[in-house]
Amino acid sequence: MVLGAGAAAVALLAPGGAEAGGGAATSPPATATVERGDLTDTLTVSGVLGHGAEQPVINSAGGTLTALPAEGAVIGRGDELYEVDRDPVVLMYGPKPMHRTLELGVTDGADVRHLEKNLKALGHDLTVDDHFGLATLTAVREWQADTGLPVTGSVSKSQVVFLPGKVRVQALRASVAAPVRKGQTLLTVTGVERMVTVQLDAGRQRLAKKGAPVGLQLPGELELTGKIAKVGTVAKPAGDDGTSTVEVRITLDDPGKAGTLDQAPVSVELQSEIRRGVLSVPVEALLALREGGYGVEVVEGSSVRVVPVKAGVFAGGRVEVSGGDLREGMRVGVPGT
Structure with missing residues (x-):
């Protein structure tokens, strides 16, 4: 009788070597070595x-879309994401979207600090804190002049998009020359890695x-x-x-x-x-025992005996075995090639 065991076919034997149906145990056509080592089961x-995951870029400017990047383009801090009415919308790095206009007199907050960190990284001289002061106002005006934005000293959602870092343009969701509205997704981006x-x-x-x-x-x-x-x-x-x-x-x-x-x-x-440091044999060395469970044929010189074993992890054509008196280096029977 032949039963399936993992990827192997196994014969039904009784402990000690007699195959079901009678007859003495005979030497197997080939043997393999009992090895000790690590086995890794995989899925x-x-x-x-x-x-990575796509993220929509939500527009906050109204007007005509006058420029878009190419799909696959990489955009970093201070670079233009797109353009509305010929005014650039610029990428800055921050963990959360911009939710208010930042200008002189605005209450202190983490969003002010993120703006200042970006301005400083872009080469402007100011102290990074939560306060929008005169130094911040000066840096904003310098940045707006460098970028080609109207020099107002205030930064709105229509000018800046905060994203966690450098991005890659995955897909465009609008066409140049189309009218755009606030809340519209104009493109999607991913990370660059x-x-x-x-x-x-x-x-x-x-x-x-x-x-x-x-x-x-x-x-x-x-x-x-x-x-x-x-x-x-x-x-x-x-x-x-x-x-x-x-x-x-x-x-x-x-x-x-x-x-x-x-x-x-x-x-x-x-x-x-x-499984580390375990004994293993080729999967095809497993034999189904008549009373249940598995065994292997241990070959020692001209002697052949069936040793019951417990099967563990199957990996790479081998199976973890334990029980009986199996030792590393023993020879076990396997089907001939």
């Missing part, structure tokens, strides 16, 4: 190679640990490696079947090897379990 999931994004089943979140290495297979059988950079903590519905997912972001060890691929499907190999 393969699907991901997408890109630059190449990464793989996985929507992982929330029930498997434990398999994704920040800093853990992963294997990646890209189109064209290109194989790369990476590390888990971020694991989401909020599960989001994935469909009508009640399943939910968490987002996992993976950085590439060598982004240059990915070429120019964007939004490409990727197979991601996660390490689901690592």
